[in-house]
Structure formats: C-alpha cells, structure tokens
Amino acid sequence: MRRSEFRRPYARHARAKAAWKRALVALTSALALLAVSAGGAAAIYYKRLGDNIHQVQIADKLGPESERPQNKPSVTAAESGKSHTGAPIDILVMGSDTRAGDNGFVGGDEQDGRSDTTILLHISADRQAAYGISVPRDSMVQIPDCISTTTGKNYHTGTNLHMFNEAYTIGGAACTVKTFEKATGIRIEHYVVVDFHGFNAMVSALHGVEVCVPQSLDDDTHNIHLRAGRNTIKGKEALDYVRARYRLGDGTDVGRTERQQYFIAAMIRKALKQGLTRPDRLLRFLDAATSSLQSDMKIGTLRSLGQDVAGIGLSNIVFTTIPTMPWPQDKNRLVWTSQADTVWGAIADDRDLPGVKRHRSATATPTPTPSSTPLPVVRTAPSAVRVRVVDGTGSQAHAEQVAADLRLQGFQVVATTVGDDSSVTQTTVRYDPAYDQSARTLSSSVPGSVQEKAPELSRTLELVVGSDYAGTTEVRVARATSTPKPSSSPLVLRTALSDGCKAS
Incomplete structure (x- = not known):
C-alpha cells in the first residue's frame, strides 16, 4: 500500500x-x-x-x-x-x-x-x-x-x-x-x-x-x-x-x-x-x-x-x-x-x-504426494498478492470465473469488472514497479500473460483478461536463503x- x-x-x-x-x-x-x-x-x-x-x-x-x-x-x-x-x-x-x-x-x-x-x-x-x-x-x-x-x-x-x-x-x-x-x-x-x-x-x-x-x-x-x-x-x-x-x-x-x-x-x-x-x-x-x-x-x-x-x-x-x-x-x-x-x-x-x-496428533495431515510436473518458482506467495480482474472480452461472467480460478490458487481478488475494450486478445498483468515480484507471481500463475508497468496501481495488481486466457497454474514459493532483514526477524x-x- x-x-x-x-x-x-x-x-x-x-x-x-x-x-x-x-x-x-x-x-x-x-x-x-x-x-x-x-x-x-x-x-x-x-x-x-x-x-x-x-x-x-x-x-x-x-x-x-x-x-x-x-x-x-x-x-x-x-x-x-x-x-x-x-x-x-x-x-x-x-x-x-x-x-x-x-x-x-x-x-x-x-x-x-x-x-x-x-x-x-x-x-x-x-x-x-x-x-x-x-x-x-x-x-x-x-x-x-x-x-x-x-x-x-x-x-x-x-x-x-x-x-x-x-x-x-x-x-x-x-x-x-x-x-x-x-x-x-x-x-x-x-x-x-x-x-x-x-x-x-x-x-x-x-x-x-x-x-x-x-x-x-x-x-x-x-x-x-x-x-x-x-x-x-x-x-x-x-x-x-x-x-x-x-x-x-x-x-x-x-x-x-x-x-x-x-x-x-x-x-x-x-x-x-x-x-x-x-x-x-x-x-x-x-x-x-x-x-x-x-x-x-x-x-x-x-x-x-x-x-x-x-x-x-x-x-x-x-x-x-x-x-x-x-x-x-x-x-x-x-x-x-x-x-x-x-x-x-x-x-x-x-x-x-x-x-x-x-x-x-497421531492423526496429523498426511504428507501430500509431490507433483511430477515442476512448478514455476516465485519469491512472493499468491496469498500476498492483491488482484483486480478486468475482463477484456465483454463478459462479467468470464471475469467472475477468472476470479474464481485465481482464488483457488490463493490470490486475493479484491474486485471484478468488465473493461471498456471488449476486443482484448492478450492477457496482461499491469503492476506498480514497486511490486514487481507480485507481478511475477501473478504472470507465472497465468500462462501466456505479459507484464505492463502501471505505477498508478500501487499495491493492487490488475489482470486484464484477453481472449487467449486459458486458466491458471499452481506456483511454488522459493525458500529464502539470504540473511533475514530486521523486519523479517522471528x-x-x-x-x-x-x-x-x-x-x-
């Protein structure tokens, strides 16, 4: 923010x-x-x-x-x-x-x-x-x-x-x-x-x-x-x-x-x-x-x-x-x-x-079976990324479906709307450069999307959905290896x- x-x-x-x-x-x-x-x-x-x-x-x-x-x-x-x-x-x-x-x-x-x-x-x-x-x-x-x-x-x-x-x-x-x-x-x-x-x-x-x-x-x-x-x-x-x-x-x-x-x-x-x-x-x-x-x-x-x-x-x-x-x-x-x-x-x-x-307890959650397909690796977890979905195909129902897909991956979808242009073909992640790692997480989770800088957006990213949208994919958050900063102390x-x- x-x-x-x-x-x-x-x-x-x-x-x-x-x-x-x-x-x-x-x-x-x-x-x-x-x-x-x-x-x-x-x-x-x-x-x-x-x-x-x-x-x-x-x-x-x-x-x-x-x-x-x-x-x-x-x-x-x-x-x-x-x-x-x-x-x-x-x-x-x-x-x-x-x-x-x-x-x-x-x-x-x-x-x-x-x-x-x-x-x-x-x-x-x-x-x-x-x-x-x-x-x-x-x-x-x-x-x-x-x-x-x-x-x-x-x-x-x-x-x-x-x-x-x-x-x-x-x-x-x-x-x-x-x-x-x-x-x-x-x-x-x-x-x-x-x-x-x-x-x-x-x-x-x-x-x-x-x-x-x-x-x-x-x-x-x-x-x-x-x-x-x-x-x-x-x-x-x-x-x-x-x-x-x-x-x-x-x-x-x-x-x-x-x-x-x-x-x-x-x-x-x-x-x-x-x-x-x-x-x-x-x-x-x-x-x-x-x-x-x-x-x-x-x-x-x-x-x-x-x-x-x-x-x-x-x-x-x-x-x-x-x-x-x-x-x-x-x-x-x-x-x-x-x-x-x-x-x-x-x-x-x-x-x-x-x-x-x-x-x-003795009935703790079992360890899940690892996926055989390598997942995209990102530094920022989807749960820390706020997204506003803007549908570029003219369909509010489509915007809601995209929002549901993102939420299943853990993203914070704060709003859905239909954009002024209903002929968008390329799905685009718009973001403030200060949140470039959040943008990377979102674009990695939406295969085929491209990124576009938009400093006016601040913390909330904007996903402009085009006709090429084909769903979302799971990402893996990399473990931190650097020395924690003071704000990241235990x-x-x-x-x-x-x-x-x-x-x-």
Whole structure:
C-alpha cells in the first residue's frame, strides 16, 4: 500500500492506556468460550447462554460478495487426516470501551464505543491449531467506504491512511471487518465484540487467575502489591496488573502486551480446569462471557465450534502481534512491516505461522504426494498478492470465473469488472514497479500473460483478461536463503502453556 500523506493529526487519547483491557477481554472470551462450551454442563445451561448473546448481523454492510476475499476451499476428511471436514475459520474479535452502564468501573466518561485493539482468531481447517494475532490500534491503513453508525449513510474516508481503530468509531464492527479484509485479504467468517464488564465478571467467576510475576510489584497508584513468583489475582486487581507498565518489566508496550498474552493463557487454563472439576464455576464463567458478547453467531454455532476445537492442545494455541515499525510521517503511529504480508499469507493459506512448531496428533495431515510436473518458482506467495480482474472480452461472467480460478490458487481478488475494450486478445498483468515480484507471481500463475508497468496501481495488481486466457497454474514459493532483514526477524510467539516464569 502506498504511504500517502495523512490528512489530519491525531493526538494520543487518554483512553489509549485501556487498549490492553479490550484485547484481553476479547480474546479470552472467544478462546475460552470455544474451548469449554462443548461440555455437558454447558449444555444444561444452553438456552440461558444463548439468550445472553446480543446477535447483530453485519453481512449486508460488508459490500458486494465479488469484492470480498474468498475462503480457502474446504478440506476433506482424507486431506485433514481426521474425521473433520471443513474450512479454516477466521473470527475478528473486538473490545468495546464504552463506559456506559456496568462498564463505568473502569473510569472515564466516554459513552461511545471504540475498539482500540483488534485480534484475529484463526482456527485451522484440521482443527488442530488456533492463532490469536493482535492488530495494534495505531496501525495506519486505508479505511474503505462504510455505513456510518451515527447517520446510517455512506461514509467516505478517501485514499489517505487512518488509524485502524477509527474504523470502529465510523461504522462499528461492520466497518472494522471491512477494513481488516481490505488490508489483509483474509475473509472474516464471524465477529465478536466484548465489553469491559465481561472481564471483571469472568475473572470473578473463576475465583481468580494464577499468574507468574517475574519481579515484585508495588504500585500505590493502582493499589497493586504482588510478590515475585506465582500469585492468584482477581477482578480489578487483574485488570490493573496487566495494565502496569512503568513499574513492571521493561516499561514498554511490548512488555505489557507480553504480560497480557500470558494472562490470557492462564485464564484459558483455569477455565478448562474448572470445566473438569467445578462445573458451577464454569457455568458462571460462561454466563459472564456470553453476557458481554455481541456477535453474528448463535450459541449453537459457538457450541459447534467448541466441539470442533476440543482436540486442540494448549501448546497449539499460539499468540503473536502483527509485526510493525514506526510510520515515517508520525513516529507515534505504526505501519506493518514486510513480514506482516508473510503472516497474513500464512493465515490465508491456512499454513503454520513462521517459527511455529506444531505439536501434531497421531492423526496429523498426511504428507501430500509431490507433483511430477515442476512448478514455476516465485519469491512472493499468491496469498500476498492483491488482484483486480478486468475482463477484456465483454463478459462479467468470464471475469467472475477468472476470479474464481485465481482464488483457488490463493490470490486475493479484491474486485471484478468488465473493461471498456471488449476486443482484448492478450492477457496482461499491469503492476506498480514497486511490486514487481507480485507481478511475477501473478504472470507465472497465468500462462501466456505479459507484464505492463502501471505505477498508478500501487499495491493492487490488475489482470486484464484477453481472449487467449486459458486458466491458471499452481506456483511454488522459493525458500529464502539470504540473511533475514530486521523486519523479517522471528515472530515473538507464545502458547497457552506459557506462564512467564518458565519456557514452554
């Protein structure tokens, strides 16, 4: 994406210090609820839990189907190596910081909702792994046209970059999902919004969560006093612990994010343990979690997902944050590094994240038989390439078919249209020279196509389809052999077994 000039300055808002809370509430609710909702005790409470969820459908606000990313094709039982058949599932989890009603205990007087941290929850097609990927609120992205939650009319943001969390302020969950899909090329199947009140209630329902504190903490401002080692913390103390920044660790947001993820892991472990030994506490936990949820999912969908992921071990629930660096135009803002494309590409292709060593079950996916025909070798994966299909034969149906072919190869098709010239004979890949490797990937996947430079296109390539189009072919991504650049350093990964005091 071309880094155009930011339209207006934004001062850091005082509410930024609460961003960690929204991330924590959101991801913990989604992961823990899915992990334990398949239990028999939960089934007894089924109707009440279903009535708790505030269901809001947003599909009609996400734009034409042809402009949305497409799902990776479903896997068969033979491909997955287990009885499950299906596709990977991507759930966008958001936290609302409205201070109205029960949420007033966190302080402040904001009545409007804002999502300062958003997390992608990816569940693999074989249901043997789950990833929670945090998206920093200060990430600078393009926000597409959205339906305003204030006016009910279309809200146009233009082509300048904006902070990611602005999308929620403009159009709520729907605009956030739409922005995320446009920026990453990953289709979101479901969404979840969680409010502040849910966190306090969930921790209380579990009678506290054990955390490992690497060094003693005495913070009179927030009334937190913890000894080094293992501590069981509850309610607001838990909130204040993961908020602590300057008196604990290295004093950075990175250190605080790490502490949040350790706490999420501890909460999941406690919720799972309670499901086995204290069904009464488990039900209070589920009651608290569902009471704070807004989602497009019904309780039946949540329970079905819970059954699907029941076999995912804690070592295969992995947390990370999308790689970023300071935005050159404002060091207080962030842009995603080149490694972010690798992460999103792995998610789109339902592959393990770089650096992840999955603990596979005895029924892990079998190794596929290699193809006897050598594949074209490229440096950029199709999943990292955005394409707009322009049909040059005068047929929208043909454009849709080409788009379907490209999606099967993993490309991010963002739009299809019919060009002004309906007599095109030569299929052409038009591209910004800054994305020449993406162009090579696309042209290699479309045999017989030629390339044409078009600097005005920026990140999105254009495939002008001629009458010579004969389909697509698979490509192979070459392994990197050079020394990684700083932006390509290993991802910081932690699992649901991590507790901050010992390696996992």
